[in-house]
Amino acid sequence: MFKxxxxxxxxxxxxxxxxxxTFNSNDEDVKIGASIVNGYEVESxxxxxxxxxxxxxxxxxxxLGMVKCVIQNQELKITDIEIFDEEYKNKGYGSELMKRLxxxxxxxxxxKIIGELSKVDDDHKEMLxxxxxxxxxxxxxxxxxxxxxxxxxxxxxx
Numbered sequence: 001m002f003k004x005x006x007x008x009x010x011x012x013x014x015x016x017x018x019x020x021x022t023f024n025s026n027d028e029d030v031k032i033g034a035s036i037v038n039g040y041e042v043e044s045x046x047x048x049x050x051x052x053x054x055x056x057x058x059x060x061x062x063x064l065g066m067v068k069c070v071i072q073n074q075e076l077k078i079t080d081i082e083i084f085d086e087e088y089k090n091k092g093y094g095s096e097l098m099k100r101l102x103x104x105x106x107x108x109x110x111x112k113i114i115g116e117l118s119k120v121d122d123d124h125k126e127m128l129x130x131x132x133x134x135x136x137x138x139x140x141x142x143x144x145x146x147x148x149x150x151x152x153x154x155x156x157x158x
Contacts, residue, residue, distance in 0.1 A: 029056070032100060037092045044100045055100050057093055064088050067097045076105055078115035078153070090127070098135050110157055113137070117151040 029045045032055070036042070042064070045056045053076075056066045065083040069076050081097060083089045105113055117139070121128055129139055132153050141151040 032104070035096065037096055042093065042096055044096065046100075046104065053104070055097055055104065057096050057100070064093045065097055067101050069101070071108070071110065074109060074111040076101075076108075076110045076113045078113065081115075094131060095134070098131075102135065105157060112157060113153075113155045115153045116149040117141075117153065119145060119148045119150060122150070 028049070029047050031043060032046045033044045034041050035044075040059045042057050042059055045058070047054045047056075051071050053069045053071060054066055055069075057064050063084065065081070065088070067081040068079045070079055071077075078101075081094065083094050101113070117125070117128060132139055135155065137153040137155045139151060139153055142149070
């Protein structure tokens, strides 16, 4: 039976226990960097296919989170950003994702990053507002829900 040691979990994990929170790099994922967050080396990987891009962060092979995007006409739309396990939220890993996304956008000469604020995130609006404002995004709230979205984000890069 395949096993690997994951320092952040401080236990051995059986292959059958590995779910979407475990990241196994494949030929299409490219390592784009590493940095220290909370004393751990956090590795960042990117996947591109046509207009779709995803950036993932992991520690020792354990995938912590991902941002998914679509690019059209020098505009990048964030379709989802998520830290998978509660124990890793509010620890800087989402910020690491956003830093990598901003670096990627600069290299790709993206003019603007946009996204929408979903009703499913309604229970932590204030955290989202703080997060996006920290990275210089403008937040617009809608007067009423539009297709399950209550607002939008935008950051003009150039």
